[in-house]
Amino acid sequence: MAAVLRRGAKFISFGSSQLLPGGCKHGRTSTLSFFSSSNRNSSSSSKIKVDLDGSTGIAVVKFQSPPVNSMSLDFLTELSISLEKLELDKSCRGVILTSGQPKIFSAGLDILDMYGKNPEHYAEFWKSVQDIWLKLYSYSKITIAGINGSCPAGGCLMAMTCDYRIMADDPRYRIGLNETQLGIVAPFWFMDTIVNTVGHRTAELSLQFGLMYSPSDALKIGLVDQVVPEEKVLSTATETMTQFMAIPDHAREISKSMLRKPTVDRLLAFRDADTKNFVSFISKDSIQKSLGMYLTMLKQRKV
Numbered sequence: 051m052a053a054v055l056r057r058g059a060k061f062i063s064f065g066s067s068q069l070l071p072g073g074c075k076h077g078r079t080s081t082l083s084f085f086s087s088s089n090r091n092s093s094s095s096s097k098i099k100v101d102l103d104g105s106t107g108i109a110v111v112k113f114q115s116p117p118v119n120s121m122s123l124d125f126l127t128e129l130s131i132s133l134e135k136l137e138l139d140k141s142c143r144g145v146i147l148t149s150g151q152p153k154i155f156s157a158g159l160d161i162l163d164m165y166g167k168n169p170e171h172y173a174e175f176w177k178s179v180q181d182i183w184l185k186l187y188s189y190s191k192i193t194i195a196g197i198n199g200s201c202p203a204g205g206c207l208m209a210m211t212c213d214y215r216i217m218a219d220d221p222r223y224r225i226g227l228n229e230t231q232l233g234i235v236a237p238f239w240f241m242d243t244i245v246n247t248v249g250h251r252t253a254e255l256s257l258q259f260g261l262m263y264s265p266s267d268a269l270k271i272g273l274v275d276q277v278v279p280e281e282k283v284l285s286t287a288t289e290t291m292t293q294f295m296a297i298p299d300h301a302r303e304i305s306k307s308m309l310r311k312p313t314v315d316r317l318l319a320f321r322d323a324d325t326k327n328f329v330s331f332i333s334k335d336s337i338q339k340s341l342g343m344y345l346t347m348l349k350q351r352k353v
């Protein structure tokens with residue numbers, strides 16, 4: 051247990067010194083608004099803001115769940131609904147996922163949804179994690195992640211489901227699947243996703259050590275496709291989207307589907323077993339204790 055905490059503490063101490071600037075303040079806000087005009091269609095639920103430009107067919111989906119865009123059940127549900135609407139909208143051809151929170155793309159799965167709850171809650175939460183992965187990994191439209199901040203664990207998984215990843219060139223930011231550092235194990239479909247992205251050998255090292263990469267290292271191993279100055283993340287994503295859009299949709303879509311279908315089918319085939327595994331694993335006293343200590347450490351490391 052102490053070893054788990056020490057490993058976790060190492061990541062966290064890297065986090066406080068390298069990932070984030072001092073004095074970072076987080077506001078907790080909630081908004082609900084909707085407007086539409088001839089070419090732009092914006093909607094905003096409390097955690098997800100969608101801005102669809104009808105003239106380009108590009109939708110920007112912005113995470114706005116302070117403080118760190120952690121993927122709670124509510125966040126995942128709202129994101130799933132937004133993505134479903136966009137997929138059905140014929141005027142949308144591509145989606146850019148990015149963050150409206152400074153310095154964070156997403157802190158990954160919300161640990162509070164995996165800690166101190168009952169088995170029914172864990173099952174519901176896990177199904178919503180599976181659902182967002184299934185939706186994004188088999189999404190028919192073009193998806194680009196504009197990674198404008200740190201991106202651990204579930205945040206990295208979400209970015210890896212996209213067709214292309216552009217990361218802000220800030221050496222304090224990190225991206226990777228750090229689960230082992232928390233004393234937990236990424237499920238097989240997280241593993242499949244990183245293997246498909248960076249290759250088997252790199253994924254082996256990455257997963258066992260729970261490595262978190264700087265933008266330049268992530269570029270070297272192919273975890274991200276491009277690193278640009280932070281202020282250019284969105285414009286580069288839009289330019290890249292235009293290049294994808296130059297390809298006939300049906301040919302691109304079928305190619306994507308053929309490449310990804312075996313991985314998607316594997317989770318579909320074992321979805322119930324995967325949920326049971328998660329519930330049983332996360333309910334273990336030792337795992338709950340590790341997560342509790344990790345949460346305490348996150349809170350204590352504040353300056």
Ligand SMILES: CCCCC/C=C/C(=O)SCCNC(=O)CCNC(=O)[C@H](O)C(C)(C)COP(=O)(O)OP(=O)(O)OC[C@H]1O[C@@H](n2cnc3c(N)ncnc32)[C@H](O)[C@@H]1OP(=O)(O)O
Binds near residue numbers: 162
């Ligand atoms: C068994 C099956 C395996 C399932 C696979 C699991 C996948 C996962 O995604 S697990 C989650 C892994 N995520 C992390 O390890 C990230 C942890 N967070 C951080 O390292 C940092 O918070 C940060 C780098 C993302 C941002 O740092 P900073 O801007 O300094 O913000 P704070 O650390 O002060 O955090 C603010 C606030 O948010 C709480 N928090 C952070 N991450 C999470 C999270 N993933 N879930 C829930 N809550 C989180 C943190 O505790 C602070 O709370 P308060 O003290 O109440 O403000």
